[in-house]
Amino acid sequence: MQLAVLCAVCLLPGGLALPLPPEAGGMSELQWEQAQRYLKKFYPYDSKSRDVNSLRAKLKEMQQFFHLPITGMLSSDIIKIIQKPRCGVPDVAEYSLFPDRPKWTSKVVTYKVISYTRDLSHFKVNQLVDKAFAMWSKEIPLQFKRIRVGIADIMIGFARGAHGDSFPFDGPGNTLAHAFAPGPGLGGDAHFDEDERWTDGTSIGINFLFAVTHELGHSLGLGHSSDPNAVMYPTYEARDAKDFKLSQDDIEGIQKLYGNIYDFKKE
Incomplete structure (x- = not known):
């Protein structure tokens, strides 16, 4: 939900501000600009066809994803979502990092x-991090092994600003x-913004367990879920850490990629 510096307001002759389109829904120019940037980042479209x-x-695509009335017009409900902290991976599957449903082929x-x-x-x-991996490995026939030397399949780290991945x-x-789908190079890697205030749940800030469990879902090949109860829901919500667990939607999604661990144990 990157909020870039606003461009200068275009003025018509005589000093009148350029009127906003009906799709702005009566919202302010600032809110309309924010919405356009949000849509560009999380619901990408061809720059050659950036028309009304x-x-x-x-807007309709975003409203459908978040189960809002599909009007194609900006609303206060959309503004509330735009203002929430969230994962940097797009919500639109065909434009996301996971178009071919990639997954890890090794069992370790x-x-x-x-x-x-x-x-x-x-x-x-x-x-x-270990706890987050354990939540996913409980449901699928994959083992996760932490290494201290060399290049791992999934590299996890904190960084500020530009950090080498565009x-x-x-x-x-x-x-x-944000995190990348399984694959070589950056594939599977998960990056966290060091400018956030990270916490283990005992103080105010972003609960790292919630965030890393979500990002590792991407590292394993999952896109975003429109189920607000899912770990893979794109916006961050503070939850009760004691009750934090994968939802049925998360479990079904990861098992579609890797199979059911219980069936695997029976083989």
């Missing part, structure tokens, strides 16, 4: 934490993290 019809179509997937946050101890970060972080709030 494209914006209307993308390695991971490595290559950089840490100043907000939590190295021990606590490692502990929460998806720079945007400072506190907005985009919290």
